[in-house]
Amino acid sequence: MLRELSINDFTKVLGEGKPTPGGGAAAALSASLAAALTSMVFNLTIDKKVSKDYPESVVHAMKEARERTDAFREKYLKLMQEDASAFDELMDAFSMAKTTDEEKSLRKEAIDHSKVKVLEIPKELVQESFAMYDALKIATEFGNKNAISDAGVAAILIHSAIEGAALNVFINLAGSEVNDENIRMKEETDDIVEKSKNLKEDIVAVVIDKIYGRQ
Numbered sequence: 001m002l003r004e005l006s007i008n009d010f011t012k013v014l015g016e017g018k019p020t021p022g023g024g025a026a027a028a029l030s031a032s033l034a035a036a037l038t039s040m041v042f043n044l045t046i047d048k049k050v051s052k053d054y055p056e057s058v059v060h061a062m063k064e065a066r067e068r069t070d071a072f073r074e075k076y077l078k079l080m081q082e083d084a085s086a087f088d089e090l091m092d093a094f095s096m097a098k099t100t101d102e103e104k105s106l107r108k109e110a111i112d113h114s115k116v117k118v119l120e121i122p123k124e125l126v127q128e129s130f131a132m133y134d135a136l137k138i139a140t141e142f143g144n145k146n147a148i149s150d151a152g153v154a155a156i157l158i159h160s161a162i163e164g165a166a167l168n169v170f171i172n173l174a175g176s177e178v179n180d181e182n183i184r185m186k187e188e189t190d191d192i193v194e195k196s197k198n199l200k201e202d203i204v205a206v207v208i209d210k211i212y213g214r215q
Contacts, residue, residue, distance in 0.1 A: 003080065019088075025083050037150045037153055037157070040147065054142065066135075079124060083125070093113075130196055140155075158200070
């Protein structure tokens with residue numbers, strides 16, 4: 001399991017000349033790091049002196065957001081493993097025997113099935129990563145100012161994850177037939193990447209203003 005590797009071992013495996021883990025797994029790890037950083041900001045704020053004057057509604061919103069970021073961290077790690085496993089399955093499908101008509105049919109069926117998974121996982125990562133922005137905005141607005149730079153790093157990492165996963169969507173779409181569903185998927189992914197870019201820039205701008213006391 002990739003998630004059980006140490007950071008040192010994971011980066012070594014990532015750098016080896018093997019198809020997996022690759023960019024998809026790295027993007028998922030980036031998302032998980034973003035979620036962990038956001039949880040850290042909440043943990044340095046909730047039940048601390050800095051939040052003593054916050055209304056109960058704000059504290060409640062932060063606690064709910066923290067639960068979501070903790071769940072996101074686990075979700076992204078799950079997708080990290082699924083991304084690598086799906087591509088391994090596709091490679092196994094391509095290596096299946098293709099001598100007889102029956103073997104060719106079974107091989108094609110396995111390839112088609114694996115291609116769907118290889119495309120769906122980065123698509124899910126794009127969507128699930130974008131969903132974390134709501135919690136990140138709460139952390140940026142109300143989080144401990146001594147940890148506000150960590151919210152900025154989280155925004156950069158979550159956008160990086162979205163862009164990375166989007167590239168995996170695009171490369172898989174490039175090898176698929178052109179149809180309405182795939183065109184729509186490309187357009188929807190483009191839209192999320194653009195929205196993420198704007199949100200990331202907004203959050204980083206707020207973080208910088210808070211660092212320099214302009215907010």
